[in-house]
Amino acid sequence: PSFNSSYFEKKAKIWQKKYSRRRHLVKLLVLQDRNKRVLCPRSLESFTNWQKAQKSKAKYQAKAANQRRDYLHKLTTHLVKQYDVIAIEDLKTKNLQKNHHLAKSIANASWRMFRQMLEYKCEWYGKKLIAVDPKNTSRICSKCGYNSGAKPLEIREWTCSKCQTKHDRDINAAVNILHKGSTKLNGQGLAMVTS
Known part of the structure; x- marks a missing residue:
């Protein structure tokens, strides 16, 4: 099952807006008191409304983060025990996040956290983790090895112009990662993990 924290993220977004709006209004009131030279001017801390919104926003952000961490723990433990x-x-991931169309999805996938969990769990269980160069994994035909060049992200399936094999982009990339990992290891029994 894929990870989905949209409920908590939606709530966090709602409270983020409320927090920003309330804090802005409070800042205006504090500035107003200062400009009018009120005897006892109010401070930001004297208003509790924006602070409540800040706490609610933080609560939902923490829930989304905890849900993501829990999902990654379960997934990595399953993979390490099985393979x-x-x-x-x-x-x-820093380079991938430069693409503003993908940044949110990549951040949500928490690739770095996923990899760190895999690394220490493989060490715990005496398993092996192989990181391979991602270059051309989605461009090369996993059957004949022909490099058909870059493809836009919206192309999810393609046919090799050399051997006419029809590929699912993600499955083809996973098989290429497996091939690269096998070459590195010179062994068998590899699990394929793609982003």
């Missing part, structure tokens, strides 16, 4: 060797792409 002796796991091959993953050595992704640089």
Whole structure:
């Protein structure tokens, strides 16, 4: 099952807006008191409404983060217990997040946290984690090895122009990661993990 924290993220977004609006109004009132040279001017801390909104926002953000962490713990434990060797792409998520269309999805997937969990759990259970170069994993045909070049992200299926094999983009990339991992290890029994 895929991870979905949309409920908590939606709530956090609602409270973020409330917090921003309330804090802005409070700042205006504090500024008003200062400009009118009120004898006992109010401070930001004297208003509790924006502070309540801040707490609610933080609560929902924490719930989403906890749900994500719990999901990743369950997934990584399952993978490490099921496989002796796991091959993953050595992704640089900072570079991937430069694409504003993907940034949210990549951040939500928590690839870095996922990898860290895999690393220490593989160490705990005496399993092997192999990080392979992600270069061309979605471009190369996993059957004949032909590199058909870059493809826009909206293309999820493609046919190799050399051997006419029809590919699902993600499955093809996973098989290529497996091949690269096998070459590194010179063994068998690998698990495929793609982003």
